Amino acid sequence: MSTSTPHLDLATEDKAVRDKMSVAGRAAANAKKRVTSPMASVIAVVLAVLWTIPTFGLLVTSFRPEKSIKTTGWWTFFSDPQVTLDNYKGALNASGTAGMGTAFVNSLVITVPAVVIPICLAALAAYAFAWIDFKGKNFLFILVFALQIVPLQVTLLPLLSLYVKAGLAGTFWTIWLSHSTFALPLAIFILHNFMKEIPKELVEAARMDGAGHVKIFFRVMLPLLTPALAAFGIFQFLWVWNDLLVALTFAGSSDVQPMTVALANMSGTRGTAWQLLSAGAFISIIVPVTVFIAMQRYFVRGLLAGGLKG
Amino acid sequence: MDISVKLLTMLLAILLFVAVVGVMLFIASRTERRSGSLVGYVFLFPSIVMLSIGLLYPAGRTIYQSFFDAAGKAFIGFGNYGQIFTSSDELLVLRNTVIWVVITPFVATAIGLLYAILVDGAKGEALAKSLIFLPMAISMVAASIIWKFVYEFRPDQPGIKQIGLLNQVLVWLGGSPQQWLLNAPWNTFFLIVVMVWIQAGFAMTILSAAIKAIPDDIIEAARLDGVSAFGMFRFVTLPSIRPSVIVVLTTIAIGTLKVFDIVRTMTGGNFGTNVVANEFYSQSFRADNQGLGSALAVLLFILVIPIVVYNIRQLRATEAR
Secondary structure, eight states: OOOOOOOOOOOHHHHHHHHHSOHHHHHHHHGGGOOOOHHHHHHHHHHHHHHHHHHHHHHHHHTSOHHHHHHSOGGGGGTSOOOOSHHHHHHHTOSSSOOHHHHHHHHHHHHHHHHHHHHHHHHHHHHHHHHOOOTTHHHHHHHHHHGGGSOTHHHHHHHHHHHHHHTOTTSHHHHHHHHHHHHHHHHHHHHHHHHHTSOHHHHHHHHHTTOOHHHHIIIIIHHHHHHHHHHHHHHHHHHHHTOOHHHHHHOOSTTTOOHHHHHHHHHHHSTTOHHHHHHHHHHHHHHHHHHHHHTHHHHHHHHHTTOOOO | OOHHHHHHHHHHHHHHHHHHHHHHHHHHHHHHHHOTTHHHHHHHHHHHHHHIIIIIHHHHHHHHHTTBOTTSOSBOTTHHHHHHHHSHHHHHHHHHHHHHHHHHHHHHHHHHHHHHHHHTTOTTHHHHHHHHHGGGTSOHHHHHHHHHHHTOOOOOOTTOOOOSHHHHHHHHTTOOOOOTTTSTTHHHHHHHHHHHHHHHHHHHHHHHHHHHTSOHHHHHHHHHTTOOHHHIIIIIIHHHTHHHHHHHHHHHHHHHHTOOHHHHHHTTTTTTTOOHHHHHHIIIIISOOHHHHHHHHHHHHHHHHHHHHHHHHHHHHHHHO
16 A cells, blocks of 8 residues: 555646745745655654654753762663753853853843844845845845855954954853844845835835835835745844854853853863753753754744854 | 933934934934935935944954954964864864854755645644744744753763753663763754754745745646656746745855854853854854854854855845746
């Protein structure tokens, strides 16, 4: 008994509509129609579970007492479960390097503006590129687009000197400004693509009513742009929250360092303290994993819309 | 700084930028009455300023610095570049980077593609894909710690048990535990495993969408012709998703060139595992060698350009479909 793809009788208009859809659109349209063998389903699920085992192992470890961690493998947990919250307490209050508790607040304080700022600025710029005609528009657009190529390593040393000269070194401003600047080329590109898809008729109608660019931006664009802003926002959130390089370069001191830096330091100085490292790692991933699971749809949409951050 | 001060500073920053946007829009509405096209520049102004100061100027400056010595004072022409291609330490760094960039994209894409095909239409497809994609949500530092634990070594002595999963599996199979991260050149491959683990989910997501977007009539036609599963893959699936495959390959390649977190966290670049992005950081911020650091950054830039150009061309091909 074979389970092949159900035969589809595509009418001509249907086909025409489908041909016009983007990759993402067609994928969504076809998503419900394919069925595969039960065997493949089982293998797929098994593989997914195997894929998650390393993460699971560390999670289990984070709840085990230090002595157990250092003498037995985490898989023995199931025959001899001993649970403790000491590891989490220890990681949150770690002395020496900033505890994960302070680092958590820092991560939050760093990430939120680093998401809001580029979105604001990019929305304005993208609108200009999409709907306003001005001299040098094409040149500027290509320039902004091309800036996506610049790897951020190339900007770090001079930026650090600039910040020191401006007296901003060691504050959150260095990271906010850096992350916002790095995010702009891609943000402008993505938002521009979304804005271009808004039907001309809506803009024309607003213009007939006498609305200037500013009004159109607020009344027509922004409401329609919410999914795009959400997609990019989540993307940027995860990127900044999980970033190490920018944070290490500009926020090396323990007062402002986010969790990635705290974790990297912990791994460097207490490399074998698995009880602390496991708890620390999980404290650092709980927010991005939650955001990811809750907003998965938007995140995937952002990826498919050309949000391919290298 | 205590928590309330930090949170207040954060709110201040956000408000400040909202205010900037507000001011821009106000100026824009005024200029609109005078000249329609000037408005465009007002909308663009903040972004252009930030990009010029934050990207263009530093990039130019770094390229400039790469021709100077460690302290940034004496002009040494291509001296730093010469060092990169002749010193044995740097050649090792280059070799490792090449290994990373060649292996990671292909392995990650292959796994992602095969899994996308396997899970297409399966029961529990959404959950399975989420699990595969999950490593992308966590930081590379956390991923490195997870895998460092998997690779953990305990000496093969009576009374001592393994705590790292890989060594335990090896012992169960009758082997003796290895120090996976210490033995060059294989340790580089064990580091690459982490990057593949992270990126395969990305490849799977993009390619799964591409596969689902293959028009059903093509698949039906092939089935009616009696094509085998393998034939379907080779003659229908693969050609149809080719632009997406290339976009995935190039994007992962670019990401791999910049990989720094994994190497730094797991081995610190020691034991012969160093790569360009990590060496850049070491030279710039630990050895205080601005000249060499800048040259390495420029090298990264040069390596990235052709891949990005190719990536963009393929992106346009996907859009056009």
